[in-house]
Amino acid sequence: MKTQGLTQTLSSQATWPLHSVAQTQALEHEAQAALPAHTLMQRAGLAAAQLALAIAPHAQKIWIACGPGNNGGDGLEAAMHLHAWCKHPIVTWLGKDGDMPADAKQSWLRAKDAGVTFAEQPPVQFDLAIDALLGIGGQRSPEGLMAQWLGAMQRSDVSVLCVDVPTGLLADTGEWLDTSPQHHVKAKRHTLSLLTLKPGLFTANGRDAAGHIWFNDLGVTAQKTPTAWLQHSQPAHAPRAHSSHKGSFGDVAVIGGAPGMSGAAMLAALAALHGGAGRVFVGLMDEDAKHAATAAHPPLMVRDITHLALNESTVVCGCGGGDAVHALMPQVLSSSQQLVLDADALNAIARDTALQSLLKKRSPRHKPTVLTPHPLEAARLLNCSAKEVQKNRLHAAQQLANTFQCVVVLKGSGSIIASPGHTPVINASGNARLATAGTGDVLAGLIGAYLARSEDPFAATCQAVFAHGQVANAWPSDAAALDAALLAASVR
Ligand SMILES: NC(=O)C1=CN([C@@H]2O[C@H](COP(=O)(O)OP(=O)(O)OC[C@H]3O[C@@H](n4cnc5c(N)ncnc54)[C@H](OP(=O)(O)O)[C@@H]3O)[C@@H](O)[C@H]2O)[C@@H](O)CC1
Numbered sequence: 001m002k003t004q005g006l007t008q009t010l011s012s013q014a015t016w017p018l019h020s021v022a023q024t025q026a027l028e029h030e031a032q033a034a035l036p037a038h039t040l041m042q043r044a045g046l047a048a049a050q051l052a053l054a055i056a057p058h059a060q061k062i063w064i065a066c067g068p069g070n071n072g073g074d075g076l077e078a079a080m081h082l083h084a085w086c087k088h089p090i091v092t093w094l095g096k097d098g099d100m101p102a103d104a105k106q107s108w109l110r111a112k113d114a115g116v117t118f119a120e121q122p123p124v125q126f127d128l129a130i131d132a133l134l135g136i137g138g139q140r141s142p143e144g145l146m147a148q149w150l151g152a153m154q155r156s157d158v159s160v161l162c163v164d165v166p167t168g169l170l171a172d173t174g175e176w177l178d179t180s181p182q183h184h185v186k187a188k189r190h191t192l193s194l195l196t197l198k199p200g201l202f203t204a205n206g207r208d209a210a211g212h213i214w215f216n217d218l219g220v221t222a223q224k225t226p227t228a229w230l231q232h233s234q235p236a237h238a239p240r241a242h243s244s245h246k247g248s249f250g251d252v253a254v255i256g257g258a259p260g261m262s263g264a265a266m267l268a269a270l271a272a273l274h275g276g277a278g279r280v281f282v283g284l285m286d287e288d289a290k291h292a293a294t295a296a297h298p299p300l301m302v303r304d305i306t307h308l309a310l311n312e313s314t315v316v317c318g319c320g321g322g323d324a325v326h327a328l329m330p331q332v333l334s335s336s337q338q339l340v341l342d343a344d345a346l347n348a349i350a351r352d353t354a355l356q357s358l359l360k361k362r363s364p365r366h367k368p369t370v371l372t373p374h375p376l377e378a379a380r381l382l383n384c385s386a387k388e389v390q391k392n393r394l395h396a397a398q399q400l401a402n403t404f405q406c407v408v409v410l411k412g413s414g415s416i417i418a419s420p421g422h423t424p425v426i427n428a429s430g431n432a433r434l435a436t437a438g439t440g441d442v443l444a445g446l447i448g449a450y451l452a453r454s455e456d457p458f459a460a461t462c463q464a465v466f467a468h469g470q471v472a473n474a475w476p477s478d479a480a481a482l483d484a485a486l487l488a489a490s491v492r
C-alpha cells in the first residue's frame with residue numbers, strides 16, 4: 001500500500017472512477033485492516049491542512065468546524081498540523097467525550113495535547129473556514145449548532161474548504177439532506193474528496209455545493225468497479241482522411257419545427273452540420289418556414305418529411321415538434337436507422353404506450369436510439385415527479401435506459417449518460433451559460449452528428465455531451481452571452 005496520497009486536481013486525468021458511499025466505506029474497512037490504526041485519518045488530516053495552506057497561503061486565523069464523527073476527526077488532525085505550522089486554528093467541535101468513534105477520539109486527544117485552541121462559538125473574524133462537520137456518514141439534516149455554523153460559513157466571504165463532502169450533501173446523489181433553501185452558490189468553495197471521488201459531487205446540487213474539487217486517495221487504490229465514471233476531458237478528434245467525402249461522415253435528418261418553432265429544428269440542424277455530419281437534411285413541419293430556411297442556410301437541405309431517407313439516416317426528432325409530432329412518431333420509430341429523440345418527441349412517447357412499444361423494439365433490431373430528456377421529460381417517461389428524478393439522477397437515467405433499451409442523456413447540472421450494460425458517465429463540462437433556450441436543440445443535433453460517424457452510440461453520445469459543454473467552458477468571460485445560435489455555430 002502506498003504511503004500518504006497526493007492531492008490532485010481533476011484536470012490531470014480524462015476520466016475518473018466515482019464510488020458510492022457503500023463502496024467507499026468497504027474500501028475504508030479493507031484499508032484500515034491492512035494499515036496501523038489511525039493511519040487513514042492522519043493522512044486525511046494532513047492532506048486537508050496542506051490544501052488549506054495551498055488555497056489560502058496568507059490565512060492566519062482558521063476556523064475549523066468539526067462534527068461528532070470521523071469527518072470531525074479529520075478536521076481535528078488538520079488543526080493539529082496548522083497549529084504546528086504557526087497558523088492560528090480555532091476549533092469548534094460537536095463531539096462528546098466518551099461518545100465518539102475511536103479514530104476521532106484519538107485525533108481529539110492529539111489536538112488537545114498539541115495545544116490547539118477549542119472554542120464554543122466560531123470566531124467573529126477568520127481568514128479561512130474548514131467544514132469538517134459531516135462527511136459520508138451524514139444521514140440527518142443539520143440542525144441546532146451545526147446548522148448555525150453552516151450558516152456562518154455561508155455568510156462569510158472567506159474561502160471554505162469542505163473535508164470529503166460539503167456538509168449536508170448526499171455523496172451518492174448530490175441532493176441536499178436539508179430541503180430548506182438556505183444553500184446558495186458560494187464562489188470561494190473547495191472540496192477535498194478523500195479515499196474516492198463520490199458521484200454526488202458532480203451532479204444535481206453537487207457542483208454548486210463542492211466548488212473546486214480536489215482528490216486524495218490517502219494512498220489506497222480502489223479496485224472495485226465504480227458506480228459511475230466522470231468524463232473530464234475528451235480525446236482529440238481523429239484526423240479526417242484526405243480522401244474522405246461527404247458520404248464518409250453520415251447523413252443526419254432533423255424532423256421538427258412545427259409552426260412558430262422552426263428555430264428549434266434549425267438549431268439542431270446547424271449543430272449537426274458544424275458537428276461534422278456529411279450531409280444534413282431538415283424536414284420542417286412548418287410548410288411556410290421552408291423557403292426562408294433554405295435561403296438563410298444554403299448548406300442545409302430542406303426537404304419534405306416524406307422524402308427523407310429515414311432508414312439510411314441518423315434522425316434527430318422532436319426539436320420544436322409540438323403536439324403535431326405525435327403523428328409522425330410511428331414512422332420515425334419504425335424506420336430511422338439511428339435516432340435521437342428530444343423534447344416533444346419524448347413527451348409524445350410518454351403519453352402513448354403504443355409508441356413506447358415501438359421504441360423498445362428498436363434495440364433488438366440493432367437500431368440505436370438516444371433519448372435526451374431534461375428532468376421533467378424524464379419524469380413523464382418514468383411516470384414520477386421531476387423531484388423524484390433529481391433525488392437520484394444516476395438511478396433515474398439508468399432506469400430509463402433499461403426500460404427503453406436506449407442510451408439516455410439526463411440533462412442538467414452534471415448531465416448523466418446511461419445505457420444498458422454500461423457503467424453510467426457523469427459529464428464534467430458545461431456551466432450555467434447553457435441555461436438558455438435552444439441549447440438542448442443544439443445538443444440533440446450534435447449527438448446526431450457524432451452518432452452518424454460512429455460505431456459506438458454510447459461513446460459517441462458521451463463525447464457529444466462533453467463537446468457541447470466544452471463550448472460553454474471555453475466561452476470568453478468578456479464575450480457576448482452564449483446564445484443557442486452562437487453555440488450551434490461553435491460546436492465541433
Ligand atoms: N474512519 C476512517 O478511517 C476514515 C474516515 N474518514 C472521514 O470520516 C468520514 C465518515 O465518518 P463517519 O462515518 O463517522 O461519518 P460523519 O460523516 O463524520 O458523520 C457521522 C456522525 O455525525 C453525526 N450526525 C449525522 N447527522 C447529524 C446531524 N444532522 N447533526 C448532528 N450530528 C449528526 C452522526 O451521529 P448519529 O447519526 O450516528 O447519531 C455521527 O456521529 C468521512 O467522510 C471522512 O471525512 C477519513 O478520514 C478516511 C478515514
Ligand SMILES: [K+]
Nearest residue numbers: 131134163165
Ligand atoms: K464536511
